[in-house]
Amino acid sequence: MGGYLRTTILLAAMTAIFVAAGAAIGGQGGALVALAIAAGMNLFAWWSSDRAVLRMEHAEPVGPAEAPELHAMTARLAANAGLPMPALYLVHDDQPNAFATGRSPSNAAVAVTTGLLRSLPEREVAGVIAHELAHIRNHDTLVMTIAATLAGGIGMLAQFGGLFARGRGDNGRSNPLGIIGVLLAVIVAPLAAMIVQMAVSRTREFEADRIGAEIAGDPLGLAGALLRLEQGRDVPNHYATPATAHLFIVNPFAGGLSRLFSTHPATSDRVAALEAMAGARSAPRGNPWGR
Structure with a gap:
């Protein structure tokens, strides 16, 4: 499925969730308001969500003067991928991780974290950068970034619904579902948005x-990086949110419900696939014994 078709499907699904949450909170009027907001957010997500995500993660641009080795490595890998050189950003966070947008x-x-540059050897950093370049080449970054923006908006709408449930004085007369509808919006809308994110994220990884x-x-370089990043999830991530978790090369959250609702495949499965790939690359072609 092409990147732009995936984006269209994602926009439609997230918009439907947004409008349904608005209807649950405010009835027909709430649905219309939510539809107008969703239309504006869709336009914003298409044109500006990449910059919004970088701001959300407190990412700072880093030039070749500040990180010459990282720039040289990325330029080489981008050339291998047939891509223009991407802008590089640094996130000052101890958890080793990375994302593209x-x-x-x-x-x-x-964007890479300072923790990643400190804790991974050069071979594994190259694997991480190459993984993010693959997302760029596949146009996954558009889908992933829009999902982060709209999921964040749905979360804000759910928070508004919680405040509305506590402060409303009409006893639910403006909404045929009453307080139950508000509670459904608060609980179900973010969950539905998370499920959509999971659906569009796992196979892409x-x-x-x-x-x-x-x-x-170097499949084994990326495999080693994934194992090291999985271990590094115990280090708190200060900027990631559930809405942006799917952007990262590994889920930045460990424990709790993160395993059940993970936007990423199990790291062990990803490593096994890369090890099998390395074995296939090194296996001799044909049977020299003719058997």
Whole structure:
């Protein structure tokens, strides 16, 4: 499925959730208001969500003077991938992680945490960068960034619904579902948004792992990085939110319900696929014994 078709489906699904939550909170009037807000957010998400996500994660641009080795590595990998050089950003966070954003390869950005640069060897950093470049080449970053923006909006609408439930004075007369509808919006809307994120995220990670390993020419380097990043999830991430968790190469949240509602496949499955890929690359072609 093409990147733009996936984006259209995502926009439609998130908009439907948004409007349904508005209807549950405020009836027909709430649905119309939510539809108007969703239309504005869709336009914003299409044109500006990449910059919004970078601001949400407190990412700072980093130039070749500040990080010459990272820039040289990324330029080499981007050339391998047939992509223009993306903008590089640094997130001052101890948890090792990374993400990519941007609606097209020509305005894409890759952000890495300071924890990643400190804790991973060069070979594994290259694997992570190549994985993010694979997302850019597949136009996944557009889908992922829009999902983050709209999921955040749905979360804000749910919070408004909670305040509305506590402060309303009409006893639910403006909404045929009454207080039950408000509670459904508060509980169900963010859950539905999370399920949509999961649906569009999990299969993309396996594909980005495969293509990233080809870009770097080193499946085991990426496999080692994933294992190290999985261990690093115990370090708190100060900027990620449930709405942006699917952007990262590994889920930044560990424990609790994060495993049940994870936007990523199990790291062990991803590593196994990369190890199998490495084995296939190194296996001899044909049977020299003729059997």
